[in-house]
Amino acid sequence: MASASSQEASAPASNRSPVLITLVAWLVPGGGHFLLRRRGRAALIFACVLVTFVVGILMRGPMFEPHGGDLLTTLIQWGGFVGDLASGLFYLLTVWLGYAPPDTAGHVHDYGSKLIVAAGLLNILAMVDAWEIAKGEKG
Amino acid sequence: MKLNLTHFEVSILFALVTSVMLGLVTKKTDRERVRYGIQCFAYFIVALFGIGWAMHFLHG
Numbered sequence: 001m002a003s004a005s006s007q008e009a010s011a012p013a014s015n016r017s018p019v020l021i022t023l024v025a026w027l028v029p030g031g032g033h034f035l036l037r038r039r040g041r042a043a044l045i046f047a048c049v050l051v052t053f054v055v056g057i058l059m060r061g062p063m064f065e066p067h068g069g070d071l072l073t074t075l076i077q078w079g080g081f082v083g084d085l086a087s088g089l090f091y092l093l094t095v096w097l098g099y100a101p102p103d104t105a106g107h108v109h110d111y112g113s114k115l116i117v118a119a120g121l122l123n124i125l126a127m128v129d130a131w132e133i134a135k136g137e138k139g
Numbered sequence: 140m141k142l143n144l145t146h147f148e149v150s151i152l153f154a155l156v157t158s159v160m161l162g163l164v165t166k167k168t169d170r171e172r173v174r175y176g177i178q179c180f181a182y183f184i185v186a187l188f189g190i191g192w193a194m195h196f197l198h199g
Contacts, residue, residue, distance in 0.1 A: 041163050048156040055152060058142040108142075111149045118153060122160045129164040139167055 018134035025130040027088040029123045032130030045126045053090045053119035061112025062103040063095065080113070086120030086127075147187075154183030 016035060025032025030046035033039075064080025084091050101109070132138040144152070162176030 044159060044163055048160050052152070052156050055142060055144070055149075058140060059144060060141060107146065108144070111144065111146065112142075115149065115153070118157075122156060125160055125164050 016134065018131050021134040022127050022131045025127040026086065026123065029088060029090070029126060032127065032134070036130060036133050038133070045123075049087060049119050049123050049126070050090065052115050052122060053087050056112045056115030056117075056119060057094065057099065059108050059112025059115065060101045061109055061114070061116050062101050063091075063099070063116065064113070080117050083117035083120040086124050087116070088123065090119065091116075150183075150187050154180055154187065158183060 021032045021035055024035055028034075028046070029049035030042035030044070033042035033045060063084050064077050066078050066081040068074045068077070103109075129138070158176045158180035161179050162172040162174075166172045166175050
């Protein structure tokens with residue numbers, strides 16, 4: 001016999017499509033959780049992704065661009081680009097507003113670039129969580 | 140405005156936000172989330188100092 005908590009976890013948390021929830025979670029970090037009425041978690045996710053992204057920008061970290069070369073360069077550039085893009089509107093707005101610092105040598109720019117990617121990777125964790133909650137696989 | 144954080148400061152920031160996020164997405168109750176977040180942060184710090192000292196001795 002299933003317990004009340006497992007029955008609760010197996011029921012979809014929202015009538016909205018999990019795909020829509022995940023799309024919102026990508027565009028606005030924490031947005032998926034917000035739609036799923038997990039407001040506190042949504043605020044924390046938004047804050048974590050925002051702080052990481054903004055510190056990366058303030059350190060003048062360059063964005064990755066999806067171009068090829070040898071195998072390692074292609075993996076790094078495309079992997080970094082996907083990580084950047086995963087921040088959703090933060091990334092899109094930043095690029096549309098013309099943020100494009102040159103990829104110069106220096107540890108500060110390098111850490112900034114990695115923080116921007118880290119912000120996107122954190123948002124991917126949140127997107128997966130929102131997907132699972134929307135599917136009723138998690139509470 | 141430009142930030143010039145050191146490797147250590149960036150590592151602490153990364154450890155903090157990642158621990159919060161891991162706590163949020165992996166556990167079911169708020170109590171478990173806080174506990175797991177603190178645990179992850181402690182592991183990050185131990186790894187940070189451990190690897191730092193290891194590199195110090197390996198590089199000489």
